Amino acid sequence: MPSRSRPFINIATADARVATQQSLDANPLRNLRIGPAGWAYKDWAGYVYPQPRPKGFHPATFLAGYFDTVEINTSFYHPMQPEHASQWVERVTGNSRFLFTAKLWKKFTHEHDATLKDEREARAGLDVLLASKKLGAVLLQFPFSFHREAETVAYLARIMQRFSDYPLVVEVRHSSWNVAATFDLLREHRAGFCNIDQPIIGRSLEPSTAATAPVGYVRLHGRRYDTWFTDDSEVSPHERYNYLYSNEELAPWAARIQKVSKQTSTVFVITNNHYQGKGVVNALQLISILTKSKVKVPEALRQHFPQLDAIASERAAEPTLFPMADEIVPDSQ
Numbered sequence: 001m002p003s004r005s006r007p008f009i010n011i012a013t014a015d016a017r018v019a020t021q022q023s024l025d026a027n028p029l030r031n032l033r034i035g036p037a038g039w040a041y042k043d044w045a046g047y048v049y050p051q052p053r054p055k056g057f058h059p060a061t062f063l064a065g066y067f068d069t070v071e072i073n074t075s076f077y078h079p080m081q082p083e084h085a086s087q088w089v090e091r092v093t094g095n096s097r098f099l100f101t102a103k104l105w106k107k108f109t110h111e112h113d114a115t116l117k118d119e120r121e122a123r124a125g126l127d128v129l130l131a132s133k134k135l136g137a138v139l140l141q142f143p144f145s146f147h148r149e150a151e152t153v154a155y156l157a158r159i160m161q162r163f164s165d166y167p168l169v170v171e172v173r174h175s176s177w178n179v180a181a182t183f184d185l186l187r188e189h190r191a192g193f194c195n196i197d198q199p200i201i202g203r204s205l206e207p208s209t210a211a212t213a214p215v216g217y218v219r220l221h222g223r224r225y226d227t228w229f230t231d232d233s234e235v236s237p238h239e240r241y242n243y244l245y246s247n248e249e250l251a252p253w254a255a256r257i258q259k260v261s262k263q264t265s266t267v268f269v270i271t272n273n274h275y276q277g278k279g280v281v282n283a284l285q286l287i288s289i290l291t292k293s294k295v296k297v298p299e300a301l302r303q304h305f306p307q308l309d310a311i312a313s314e315r316a317a318e319p320t321l322f323p324m325a326d327e328i329v330p331d332s333q
Contacts, residue, residue: 031261033099033136034287036279037219037272038073039063043238048277048301064092066296067283069099069136071270076103076141079118080125089132099136100129101169101217101268108159109142119162126166136268137215138166139194144204144229148176153185160189169194169217169268175203186212194219195260197253199228207252209259216264218257220245220282222273242275244305245282247289254289281305 039059045051049062063070072080072088080102092098105122107114114122129135140159146152160168170186171194186193192213197220198204222243227235245253261267269286271279280301285308288295294313302308302316309316 031264031266032257032269032290033067033069033097033266034269034283034290035063035067035069035071035271036283037071037270037274039070040074041274043276044274044280046300047304048280048298050298050300058091060088060091061094062298064095064098066280066298068095068097069101069268069270071139071268071272072100072102075122075125076106079105079121082124082128085125085128086132089129089134092134098134099268100134101137101139101270102126102129102135103139103141104163109140109146112155130166136167136266137169137192137217138163139169139171139217140191141171141194142173144173146172147174148172148179148182153181157185157189160186160191164189167215168192168213169215171196171217171219173198173205175205178205178208183210183212190214192217192264195256197221197223199223199225201225201229207256209256211260211263214265216260216267218253218260218267218269220253220269220271220273220279222278223249238275241273242278243273244278245273245285247285250282250285250289254286257286257290277301277304281308284308285311 041048044059049057049059060070074080088100092100102125105114105118107118108122126135126138140156140163142156156170160170168189169192172182173196183193190213192215193208193210194217195208195210196205196218197207199221200206222241222245224240224243227239227242230240257267257269269283271283271286273279273282280298284295284297284301288311294311296314297308297312299317302312
């Protein structure tokens with residue numbers, strides 16, 4: 001009988017694939033970018049940022065030395081100016097892995113009265129980030145009051161279609177959206193689902209590991225049950241986000257993040273418990289947990305949160321005092 005020819009195997013190619021896979025397996029953060037929400041907080045002076053600030057200091061550049069992403073917060077309150085977006089791109093060039101995410105203007109998610117002119121203004125800054133290949137995701141953050149109804153489903157579909165040229169992620173907070181039809185709708189529009197940690201009050205959406213697009217997203221808001229929905233005028237707005245996750249609370253989220261990462265091409269993990277840098281602390285801790293390694297820690301932050309010594313890759317400097325600053329460069333500068 002004539003011998004059968006064996007299929008040709010390129011050993012060099014096969015070995016390269018194995019080596020590549022081993023390299024990927026050895027890097028648990030290969031498709032993860034973890035960082036804080038925003039950077040323009042006066043209460044970060046002397047907590048996250050050095051005080052006094054050195055000449056030429058900019059928060060985006062500083063944070064890009066520790067993280068591979070930051071969520072732009074000011075784009076929620078007003079359209080991002082193209083010149084500011086260009087400046088931010090320049091500020092983070094020292095980190096080749098760095099990508100911004102940005103919230104969509106609230107006129108589209110909270111007020112629902114946006115015009116074509118509003119859309120052009122909202123796009124102007126986003127387009128700069130997109131053209132620079134520094135835009136990882138645009139977050140459509142809807143409020144708890146945005147319940148799943150026929151009208152809101154139709155509205156969400158229209159908004160996703162309207163901004164379909166961006167990598168979209170949708171955050172909803174009411175549990176009425178936790179149905180298969182929601183995830184099908186997001187998949188249809190190639191929009192990611194934002195998995196969130198928030199105080200579970202009433203019909204609040206609970207923690208999840210959903211993935212509906214190549215982009216995965218996780219946001220941690222803190223667990224201030226006493227202030228999350230408060231309308232007490234004497235309670236400062238920042239108290240909603242004045243929360244530090246413990247290692248025990250972060251561990252389940254580390255497992256969820258790993259699960260989401262296996263279903264997506266890239267995952268953004270954003271810590272929104274921002275008061276006095278607590279979100280920065282937790283972002284660093286998550287990186288350490290997921291990489292099983294020590295991380296670079298801002299010296300000012302370390303002075304206020306000595307538990308960071310356990311994961312810091314460098315020895316602490318001599319203790320110094322860090323007075324509050326008069327101002328911080330806002331996101332818009």
